[in-house]
Amino acid sequence: MVKENLGKVAEGEFEPLIIAYCCNWCSYAGADLAGTSRFEYPTNIRIIRIMCTGRMDSTLVLEALRMGADGVLIAGCHPGDCHYQKGNFMMEKRFDYLKKAVKNIGIEPERVRLEWVSASEGGKWAALVREMAEEIKQLGPSPFRLRSIPKKTDAAIDAFKSQRLRWVVGRSQIKVEIEEQKYRQTVDLIMQVEIERHMITLALKEKGPLTAEELSQITGLQPNKTMQHLIALRRDGIVIEAGEKNNQYLYQLV
Amino acid sequence: MEQEPRIGVFICSCGTNIGGVVNVPEVTEYAKTIPHVIHADHNLYTCSEAGLTAIKESIKEHNLNRVVVASCTPRTHEPLFRAACREASLNPYLFEMANIREHVSWVHPHDPEKATRKAKDIVRMAVAKAALLEPQTEPEVEVKGSSLVIGAGVAGLTAALSMASQGFKVYLIEKEKELGGIARRLYKLYPTLADSSEVVGPLTKDVESHENIEVMTSASLKDISGYVGNFNAVLTGPEGDKEVDVGTVIVAAGSSNYTPPKGLYEYGVHDHVITQGELDEKLKKGEIGEPERIVMIQCVGARKGEIRPSALEAFPKSDTAELLRKILKARKEEGWPYCSRICCMNAIKNAILIKEKSPKTDVVVLFGDLRVYKEYEDFYRKARDLEVRFIRHIEEVRPEITRTPDGKLQVMAYDALAGLEVKFPADWVVLSTPLIPSKDEIMLGRMLKIPIATDGFLMEAHLKLRPVDTNVDGVFIAGTVSGPKDVSESIVSGEAAAARASILMGNGKVRTDAITAVVDEDLCIGCGLCEEICPYGAPRIEDGKSKIREILCRGCGSCAAECPKRAITMRHYGDNQLLAQVKALLVPQSHEGGLT
Numbered sequence: 114m115v116k117e118n119l120g121k122v123a124e125g126e127f128e129p130l131i132i133a134y135c136c137n138w139c140s141y142a143g144a145d146l147a148g149t150s151r152f153e154y155p156t157n158i159r160i161i162r163i164m165c166t167g168r169m170d171s172t173l174v175l176e177a178l179r180m181g182a183d184g185v186l187i188a189g190c191h192p193g194d195c196h197y198q199k200g201n202f203m204m205e206k207r208f209d210y211l212k213k214a215v216k217n218i219g220i221e222p223e224r225v226r227l228e229w230v231s232a233s234e235g236g237k238w239a240a241l242v243r244e245m246a247e248e249i250k251q252l253g254p255s256p257f258r259l260r261s262i263p264k265k266t267d268a269a270i271d272a273f274k275s276q277r278l279r280w281v282v283g284r285s286q287i288k289v290e291i292e293e294q295k296y297r298q299t300v301d302l303i304m305q306v307e308i309e310r311h312m313i314t315l316a317l318k319e320k321g322p323l324t325a326e327e328l329s330q331i332t333g334l335q336p337n338k339t340m341q342h343l344i345a346l347r348r349d350g351i352v353i354e355a356g357e358k359n360n361q362y363l364y365q366l367v
Numbered sequence: 368m369e370q371e372p373r374i375g376v377f378i379c380s381c382g383t384n385i386g387g388v389v390n391v392p393e394v395t396e397y398a399k400t401i402p403h404v405i406h407a408d409h410n411l412y413t414c415s416e417a418g419l420t421a422i423k424e425s426i427k428e429h430n431l432n433r434v435v436v437a438s439c440t441p442r443t444h445e446p447l448f449r450a451a452c453r454e455a456s457l458n459p460y461l462f463e464m465a466n467i468r469e470h471v472s473w474v475h476p477h478d479p480e481k482a483t484r485k486a487k488d489i490v491r492m493a494v495a496k497a498a499l500l501e502p503q504t505e506p507e508v509e510v511k512g513s514s515l516v517i518g519a520g521v522a523g524l525t526a527a528l529s530m531a532s533q534g535f536k537v538y539l540i541e542k543e544k545e546l547g548g549i550a551r552r553l554y555k556l557y558p559t560l561a562d563s564s565e566v567v568g569p570l571t572k573d574v575e576s577h578e579n580i581e582v583m584t585s586a587s588l589k590d591i592s593g594y595v596g597n598f599n600a601v602l603t604g605p606e607g608d609k610e611v612d613v614g615t616v617i618v619a620a621g622s623s624n625y626t627p628p629k630g631l632y633e634y635g636v637h638d639h640v641i642t643q644g645e646l647d648e649k650l651k652k653g654e655i656g657e658p659e660r661i662v663m664i665q666c667v668g669a670r671k672g673e674i675r676p677s678a679l680e681a682f683p684k685s686d687t688a689e690l691l692r693k694i695l696k697a698r699k700e701e702g703w704p705y706c707s708r709i710c711c712m713n714a715i716k717n718a719i720l721i722k723e724k725s726p727k728t729d730v731v732v733l734f735g736d737l738r739v740y741k742e743y744e745d746f747y748r749k750a751r752d753l754e755v756r757f758i759r760h761i762e763e764v765r766p767e768i769t770r771t772p773d774g775k776l777q778v779m780a781y782d783a784l785a786g787l788e789v790k791f792p793a794d795w796v797v798l799s800t801p802l803i804p805s806k807d808e809i810m811l812g813r814m815l816k817i818p819i820a821t822d823g824f825l826m827e828a829h830l831k832l833r834p835v836d837t838n839v840d841g842v843f844i845a846g847t848v849s850g851p852k853d854v855s856e857s858i859v860s861g862e863a864a865a866a867r868a869s870i871l872m873g874n875g876k877v878r879t880d881a882i883t884a885v886v887d888e889d890l891c892i893g894c895g896l897c898e899e900i901c902p903y904g905a906p907r908i909e910d911g912k913s914k915i916r917e918i919l920c921r922g923c924g925s926c927a928a929e930c931p932k933r934a935i936t937m938r939h940y941g942d943n944q945l946l947a948q949v950k951a952l953l954v955p956q957s958h959e960g961g962l963t
Contacts, residue, residue: 137442141440145470152474156475156482159485159492161945161949163945164922165923165924165925167923168924168928170927181953193820194820195818196923197902197921197925198818198902203900203925203929282929287900
């Protein structure tokens with residue numbers, strides 16, 4: 114069903130569709146105020162109400178992009194104004210990684226934005242929608258609409274669902290024992306590794322048992338890197354050897 | 368929910384507010400084509416009695432198990448429609464709203480075609496979420512008939528007395544040795560010029576002698592746990608710790624007076640440069656006499672810098688006390704961003720007191736803006752009649768302290784009306800300074816998990832609609848803890864907070880929000896990340912699994928977003944429910960819309 118609807122681009126002017134996840138207390142109310150104040154803005158935005166940006170799982174953004182949203186906006190309370198004290202700060206931390214992941218899978222990072230709009234900033238909301246709609250118009254339709262689905266996407270969604278990446282991202286919300294810069298580098302590395310490993314597992318899931326060489330060709334990863342990942346995946350009990358082909362081991366999902 | 372969703376959609380024209388832009392009949396016809404929609408209709412006003420009755424009747428007639436109303440913002444009307452569902456025996460959480468007024472017709476008035484299309488999208492998204500909604504139960508808890516009041520200024524005293532008179536047990540703690548707070552140190556109060564002791568004295572006496580009030584002085588809150596209706600507080604005082612169980616808490620911890628940094632207008636350098644508070648004390652003791660001239664300078668340390676200061680950088684860090692110390696120190700140098708509201712009246716009051724005692728003394732009030740509201744205008748006129756001189760200086764050009772040739776104190780200012788530089792040799796220079804948040808009060812806010820506003824005061828749940836409630840159920844605020852107030856305003860807020868707390872205690876039970884986190888114990892590995900992340904201490908690891916104490920959970924969803932095993936979901940805002948909206952927008956199944 115997903116595929117049938119993707120790829121249709123209307124003739125004439127491109128009208129982007131932007132999903133906005135707005136927190137109930139500030140930004141949703143800010144968008145309400147734009148209405149009450151009759152501030153006009155383009156019709157490209159569709160608001161989904163959430164209680165707090167702290168609730169925004171990165172996968173909710175990636176899935177929306179995957180389904181073809183031309184842009185995703187996350188809007189919450191200004192720092193210090195969060196109804197739940199620090200949900201917006203948590204989102205901000207998470208967003209750093211999310212934005213890197215979006216770039217990593219080959220989507221313009223400008224398609225994803227995190228903004229603070231208070232309940233009293235109706236004007237800011239209207240201006241923000243205007244600006245974002247215009248920016249995305251310039252970028253053109255999302256690659257997902259055009260059926261050129263970046264192949265890393267599903268792996269990235271799986272990576273952001275994986276225990277390992279979620280654990281390190283989650284840990285960055287609380288005081289860590291090592292220097293922050295170093296911690297962030299570690300998370301970045303793990304994110305990269307997890308996306309690559311999920312590319313491998315997705316390929317195995319789709320195509321059945323494959324050799325390291327075949328996996329390397331499908332995923333575009335270097336052969337030695339593919340092998341490293343296979344060793345790690347085998348250690349974690351995710352893949353296992355499944356016979357041989359051309360004197361090479363075949364691997365399959367456990 | 369095992370049943371197949373049977374959804375009713377009700378589209379509101381809101382007079383012409385929606386109907387004047389969005390083609391409501393077209394959206395209604397469209398709604399009928401959306402999967403699971405059994406019934407769709409439109410009304411002139413869905414929130415009217417007729418509109419609500421139509422919803423209730425349709426629920427029965429069409430055996431609806433979900434309702435969607437497409438109208439205005441859920442932030443105002445959701446409770447009304449939920450109540451209608453409840454009356455028709457439908458769980459109120461099986462209701463969803465599509466906002467096609469604030470988010471459509473009011474912002475796209477000149478593009479009816481696109482607005483109608485957007486309205487259809489929003490209705491489709493709401494239906495998709497509605498299909499996945501589940502009934503929820505709001506947990507009910509007992510509320511103990513006792514209250515803890517922190518701070519015995521006029522607000523705290525008033526609140527304590529009000530609740531005690533209704534028969535509730537009150538524990539009142541005060542950090543100082545005596546009751547009365549800031550008002551105890553004041554001399555006369557505006558606009559009646561009554562002695563402050565006439566207000567504070569009887570109030571203190573009534574509180575001390577009330578059988579339902581237990582007073583602890585030189586005491587503070589050491590620790591608090593629990594939730595609305597069932598708080599457990601550890602109070603600490605000279606006689607050691609005392610544990611009390613209370614149903615509600617009122618924070619009336621007050622604020623501090625801003626003390627200018629040494630050297631500002633020669634404060635702390637020249638002993639005849641004093642603050643308005645110090646003048647109060649001197650007038651009380653009769654130490655001012657009959658000087659030739661007194662110059663008052665308004666807004667010293669107030670209305671400085673941005674309204675949105677960096678104060679709350681404090682939030683994500685763990686060492687609040689240290690950061691607060693830094694912020695308060697920086698603010699002492701820079702001043703505070705807001706208007707303290709009471710300083711103008713305070714200056715006028717002291718000017719009148721001086722003039723009444725010593726008519727020959729020239730009293731000059733230098734101000735940027737003078738704010739005298741309601742009947743206080745008369746009080747200001749009275750001061751003018753007494754020939755107090757009010758001189759407006761340009762906001763940007765602050766007055767300066769210099770010396771006369773013979774070495775006397777002199778204030779130099781730029782008179783904005785006359786367009787002249789003016790010089791006033793002065794016997795006394797009085798600085799009007801703001802009430803500012805105190806460190807103790809901010810730490811208290813942190814302990815009770817009350818958000819702190821960007822100006823450093825404790826934040827009310829809603830500035831307009833819930834001015835004495837906080838975001839923590841069962842915890843209320845009164846007095847200057849939430850911002851500068853005068854004595855009568857503090858009394859009003861004390862009464863208000865007591866009334867709000869008494870509603871809970873009088874009912875003896877309360878329902879809390881059903882939107883909470885839920886743990887799938889099969890998935891949970893008991894890692895404890897949720898426990899560390901939660902600002903409310905709701906999750907706790909027991910027997911290797913996370914248990915959410917629903918009554919503490921506020922429903923923000925941070926734990927769900929971070930759970931490494933994705934074992935936590937949010938009631939009413941589950942990933943599936945949110946993604947259903949996305950999917951309905953972008954990849955609709957059997958009808959128009961979506962990406963084109």
